[in-house]
Amino acid sequence: MVSGKSMEPKFYDGDKLFVSAKIYKFREPRVGDTVVVRDPRDSRMVLKRIESIKGSEYFVRGDNPQWSTDSREFGAVKYNAIVGKVIFRYFWSRN
Amino acid sequence: MRSFKSPQIVYAHCDIPCGIYDPHNVQVAALTVIRMMDLINESGDASGTVPTHNISRYTTVKEEHAELCKKEVRVIWGDYFKEEHLSKHPDLANIVHEIMSLSSKAKQGIDRNTGVELLGVVNKFAEIFWETEGIETKRVTSPYKPEEEIVYPVL
Numbered sequence: 001m002v003s004g005k006s007m008e009p010k011f012y013d014g015d016k017l018f019v020s021a022k023i024y025k026f027r028e029p030r031v032g033d034t035v036v037v038r039d040p041r042d043s044r045m046v047l048k049r050i051e052s053i054k055g056s057e058y059f060v061r062g063d064n065p066q067w068s069t070d071s072r073e074f075g076a077v078k079y080n081a082i083v084g085k086v087i088f089r090y091f092w093s094r095n
Numbered sequence: 096m097r098s099f100k101s102p103q104i105v106y107a108h109c110d111i112p113c114g115i116y117d118p119h120n121v122q123v124a125a126l127t128v129i130r131m132m133d134l135i136n137e138s139g140d141a142s143g144t145v146p147t148h149n150i151s152r153y154t155t156v157k158e159e160h161a162e163l164c165k166k167e168v169r170v171i172w173g174d175y176f177k178e179e180h181l182s183k184h185p186d187l188a189n190i191v192h193e194i195m196s197l198s199s200k201a202k203q204g205i206d207r208n209t210g211v212e213l214l215g216v217v218n219k220f221a222e223i224f225w226e227t228e229g230i231e232t233k234r235v236t237s238p239y240k241p242e243e244e245i246v247y248p249v250l
Contacts, residue, residue: 004107009178016102036105047105062107066174 002093006062006069007047010034011086014093017047021084029058029079034086037077039069045083046070058082116175118221121194122245124163125217128201129210129241131157136205157205161198164213168194168220176227184223190216214243221246 002015011017011034019036029035033050037060048060048070057076062068071077131153141150172191181187197213218234225232231249236242 001102001104002107003104006107011107013107017105019105039106045103045105047107066170068107 001091002047004047004067006064006067007034007049008064008067010063011047011089012093014091015089016091016093017089018087019084020087023085023087024079024082029053029082029085035060036083036086038081038083040074040077040081047086116171116224118167118171118217118224121164121167121171121217122214122221124160124167125210125214126237126241126243126245127160128157128164128198129207129214129243131160132201132205132207132210133241136207158202161201161213164198164217165195168217171220171224175224180223180227183227187220187223190220190223194220211243214245218244218246 002011002013002017005013029050031050031052034047035050035058036045036047037058038044039046046060046069048062048068050058051061051071052059054076056079058079058081059071059076061070061072065072134153135150135157138146138150138153141147168191176187193216194213197209197216200209201213222232225246225248228248232246233249234244234246237245
């Protein structure tokens, strides 16, 4: 379940998402993927989008950058910090 | 092999989701622009060193506060207002655009009417803002120069 507004207007606080941890066993993460990653500072799971990839480092960013703490702050994350990719949303918190 | 885990929370936050929004700074900035225009216009001929110095200071402050109007409105517009506000107040986009244009015009000149016009649109913006918060407003004359009308929330 999403908590916060850094991914608005795509995902809202309270949305429920199905996240696949397996998909990246079959293909590499790509720019534009919406992913759950471990914040390198405290390991909590955060929802962001992959903005760019340099080698094995992934720069992630919120869709709502004014309300997001992401790679601009905590730096790039490693491949093993990626928990999974958002596949679909099964509950809309709005409407 | 376990394929599915029970739902967990994923965070999509900034570290400071302060939620503090208030158009008051925009209103004070617009009043300041008018006040600086008045001071410049009252200065008359600025041929001496002191008047030139004073007018430079007034102009700098006018410039800064016109820019502040734009900045503060941009933040409220970008971070606070959402789709549902826009559908309820379809004129909001025009109001924001007018604030941007009039702020620039206020930088470029010293016509007091431009400042008053800017304040008028800023007041409309403030009224819409407080309405979306479900808070009534009142219009009062500022108790300090330039003594122009501004919108206050009735708290």
